[in-house]
Amino acid sequence: MSGSNFEQLSRSELAILLPELLLCGHLIDRSGMAHTIAAFGREGMTAVAIEEWQLASPVYTRRMQRAFGFTGDDVVTIFKGLQLDIGAPPQFMDFRFRVDDRDHGEFWLDHCGALLDVEPMGEDFVVAMCHDIEDPTFDATALATNPHAQVRPIHRPPRRPADRKPMCAWTVTIDAAHIPPSVPPNADRMASTVAAGLPLSDIDLDDEGRSDYAGPLLSDLRFADFSKSALVRMADEVCLQHHLLTLGFLIALRTRLASTAALELGRKQFAGIAGLTAERLRKALNLGDDPAALATVLRLHPAWNPLSYTGVCVTEAEDGVRLTIPRDSGAESDGAWPAMIDADHLAPIDAMARAVNPRFAAHTVDSTDRELTVEIARAEQPFRESTEVALTRFSTGAAFAFTDRGIPLPLTVV
Structure with a gap:
């Protein structure tokens, strides 16, 4: 399936949406x-976090560099990549x-939402994130631009004094x-995935507006400066970062x-960030709270984008929304989020x-080897928020x- 679901939005709406997509990827x-x-x-969580970011960030960093014309092997290229990375959502x-x-x-x-999330958990978790995870994953991200780049701390948490600003500082050499x-x-x-x-x-x-990120490094990216066409591509690329x-x-x-236990844990992750x-x-x-609003949210949700990756179709029904998930997509082949949904796991x-x-509430209408069809309609009573979403809400994000x-x-050379 070709095209992009993000084409339905205006340029100004896309400019609002991009930082949201980057932040949700981080969460x-x-x-x-x-x-x-x-x-x-804690130690096992740290090892999983290191591995997932090491595998994903070099792949999507190079994709974004190629898409927006800032390929190179210097420090500026590394910094531009960070500004379009779900690991570093703006603000x-x-x-x-x-x-x-x-x-x-x-x-x-100057502000680190991730640090504010873990500081209440104690210094061991702060060290796990700001030392054990950041050291190898910062280098892995820089490696996508130059294999001889190293990222090293000037200072980093645990913060002393407790309100120290900036929260951390690093050199790139x-x-x-x-x-x-x-x-x-x-x-x-990872390199062999469809994604x-x-x-x-x-x-x-x-198209009117910026089509690339060639030229100087900017202190911040102002998404409204990019063309609609560029923002559509950027949104699809950020959704791929999620996957x-x-x-x-x-x-x-x-x-x-074991495979079944890994899938169960993956489904919990999916449910929390999905909501x-x-x-x-x-x-x-x-948006409102009616079926039309739900259809819009589903069409724009990173789980179902890019459209050429998932092939997921969203249609409005008389009093609800119908979601059709094909079983012959790239997302299905990779085992990405759409592949985690079946008739019994909604x-x-x-x-x-x-x-x-x-x-x-969602219920299965039809399930075949070719596709799964799910209908979402109003129930008589509201449902409580799921445990998975409540856990994700722990973040200040x-x-x-x-x-x-x-x-x-x-930002020019000093």
């Missing part, structure tokens, strides 16, 4: 890691940058003498759990629907509000 871990801690403990993970020359730079976080980190196990499995190589529609260079991170999560789980994402999309676009769809209206920062400044 995938808030959904998955609570269950991972229960299964493996919630408030990365600030300084460029000294092509091979040297610094970044620091490119040096041919640096020995590249080893390629993580299962990198070949990793999925072609998406070209950006229309004649690639989840595929990395599943690969990490399957090296530690929270649907809620944020609905609020961002000022919890993620319920979570999405009840984020629009707590009375919505659940209620985070973006602000307009005005015209971004170009």
Whole structure:
């Protein structure tokens, strides 16, 4: 199935949606890691987080570089990639940058929503995130641009004093003498997924607005400056980041759990982030709570995008919405989110629907080898929020509000 579900939105609506998609991609871990801690403990959760980000981030970083014309091997290219990465959603993970020359730079976080999420859990969890996870995963992200890049801390949490700002600071150095980190196990499995190589529609260079991110590094990306065509492509790429991170999560789980147990944990992750994402999309676009609003939320939900990857069809029925999930898609082949849904496992769809209206309920209409058809209709009474969504809501990102920062400044070499 060709085309993009995001084409239905205006340029201004897409500019609102992009930071939401980046933030919700970041919150995938808030959904998955609570269950991972229960299964493996803190150290096991840390190992899973390292593996999933190491596998996913180099793949989607290179995709975004190619799509938006900022391929290179310097520090500026690394920093631009971070600005379009679900690991660093704007403002919630408030990365600030300084460029000294092509091979040297610094970044620091004036606000780190991830840190605020884990500080109440104690110093062991702070060290796990800011030391054990960040060291190998920052290098893995930089590796996508230059194998000789190294990211090293200037200072980082635990914070002393407790309100220290910036929350952390890092150097980025490119040096041919640096020995590249080893390629993580299962990198070949990730590279061979349909998601990793999925072609998406070209950006229309004649469309009004920016078509790429060539030129100087900007202090912030203002999505409203990009053309509609570029924003459609960007939205589809960010949705692929969601899928690639989840595929990395599943690969990490399957090296530690039996197949059925890994799938069960993956479904819990899916349900938690599915509901929270649907809620944020609905609020961002000022939608109602009727079937038309639900249909819009479902068409824009990262779980069902890009359309060429999932083939999922959303149609409005007389008093509800019908969702058709084909069984011959790239997402199905990869075992991504759509593949986790079957006639007996509709919890993620319920979570999405009840984020629009707590009375919505999903039920299977038809299930064959070719497709699964699910209908969502109103029940007489509202349903309670699921445990999976409630756990994900633990993050400060659940209620985070973006602000307009005005015209971004170009960052030149100091």
